[in-house]
Amino acid sequence: MLTLVFILKNLSRHKLRNTLTIVGIAMSVLSFGLLRTTVDAWYAGVEASSSTRLITRNSISLIFSLPISYGDRIRGVEGVTRVCQGNWFGGEYIDEKNFFPNFAVEPRTYFELYPEFVLPVDQKEAFLRDRKGCVIGRKLADRFGWKIGDPVTLKGTIYPGDWGFTIRAIYSGRDKSADETQLLFHWDYLNETLRKASPRQADQTGFFIVGIRDAENAAGISRTLDARFANSLAETLTETEKAFQMSFVTMSEAIVSAIQIVSSLVLVIIMAVAANTMAMSARERMGEFAALKALGFGGWYLAMLILGESLAIAAIGCALGCALTFPVAAAFGDAVSQYFPVFQVSGATVLLQVFSALAVGFVAGVVPALRARSVGIAEALRRLG
Numbered sequence: 001m002l003t004l005v006f007i008l009k010n011l012s013r014h015k016l017r018n019t020l021t022i023v024g025i026a027m028s029v030l031s032f033g034l035l036r037t038t039v040d041a042w043y044a045g046v047e048a049s050s051s052t053r054l055i056t057r058n059s060i061s062l063i064f065s066l067p068i069s070y071g072d073r074i075r076g077v078e079g080v081t082r083v084c085q086g087n088w089f090g091g092e093y094i095d096e097k098n099f100f101p102n103f104a105v106e107p108r109t110y111f112e113l114y115p116e117f118v119l120p121v122d123q124k125e126a127f128l129r130d131r132k133g134c135v136i137g138r139k140l141a142d143r144f145g146w147k148i149g150d151p152v153t154l155k156g157t158i159y160p161g162d163w164g165f166t167i168r169a170i171y172s173g174r175d176k177s178a179d180e181t182q183l184l185f186h187w188d189y190l191n192e193t194l195r196k197a198s199p200r201q202a203d204q205t206g207f208f209i210v211g212i213r214d215a216e217n218a219a220g221i222s223r224t225l226d227a228r229f230a231n232s233l234a235e236t237l238t239e240t241e242k243a244f245q246m247s248f249v250t251m252s253e254a255i256v257s258a259i260q261i262v263s264s265l266v267l268v269i270i271m272a273v274a275a276n277t278m279a280m281s282a283r284e285r286m287g288e289f290a291a292l293k294a295l296g297f298g299g300w301y302l303a304m305l306i307l308g309e310s311l312a313i314a315a316i317g318c319a320l321g322c323a324l325t326f327p328v329a330a331a332f333g334d335a336v337s338q339y340f341p342v343f344q345v346s347g348a349t350v351l352l353q354v355f356s357a358l359a360v361g362f363v364a365g366v367v368p369a370l371r372a373r374s375v376g377i378a379e380a381l382r383r384l385g
Helices: 002-011 015-042 070-075 107-113 121-129 138-144 187-197 215-228 241-284 286-294 299-335 347-374 377-384
Strands: 053-058 080-088 102-105 133-137 151-156 161-173 183-186 207-212 236-240
Touching: 015 241, 015 299, 015 347, 053 215, 053 241, 070 080, 070 207, 070 215, 080 107, 080 187, 102 187, 107 121, 107 183, 107 207, 121 133, 121 161, 133 138, 138 161, 183 187, 207 215, 215 236, 236 241, 241 299, 241 347, 299 347
Parallel strands: 102 183, 133 161
Antiparallel strands: 053 207, 053 236, 080 102, 080 207, 133 183, 151 161
């Protein structure tokens, strides 16, 4: 108890210096948490992927299509439960700044494959009945203030022209990792329009989403599917949904690595600041340490006082930084929702914040603590003189 009293008394001796150090640690913990959450957001699509979903696309590139007739042949493979065709539509709302993902999909099968997208039954039925209807995510609806029955017009980039839709349903994510920023519409609407305007593009799909019965058979089913279309005019590449999502993340791997490096540098910088604070504190109290040693307090006890003070400063800064992380991350996530549909502070990030802050406190205090332990009584008193 006496030790804790000493530590708290020492914290209040240089209020301005210790307050600035605490604020510095809090800001570094906050910055570290935001940077780590940004990295997590980059991998959100990968983490949300299901092990029972495969993606079959053209083996050359995603920009090349596949014949819609492949769907029946995929369904005939042992272990396949559902098949849904889909196209990345790439439409723009008003202008390119209003970017959000939009896909043409076969609706019934798609929502069977993605149970994490939850729709009210009446809205789902209304969407299925309306060929020009669309489904949007909750975050997308909030972003533009859209509601059921509103008309939406997208400017086609891949498929030129103005494409009109009516919002028939708004889905919510069952899980926090679910993307609520998408717009989905009927693949048949896209295909029927292409048959009239551009027949050569009709009856083609960008990819197939393949549901499988057993995740352990994913590799074998993927090989079987690709072998089935080997040496055809449109050979396929089938991979797990996680691998498919990961292929997009690896394109920006250098950016992710840079963010991770910066998050580490933030901690190193604040570690130097905290170490300087503790070194100054220890130097100023050498006479007190000599007096305590003369009274019978051991060197390790003095080291514990210094280390405890450093850890206390780090703990207070950590608590403040962690508390600020959640509201700041929520505000930042709203601001960048078009780029990061899922921006959630994870439990692992909070644990890393706590561990990093305590590590900073320990490293900053260990050298001054060892010096206080080893200093001689006569030497310390001579320095005062």
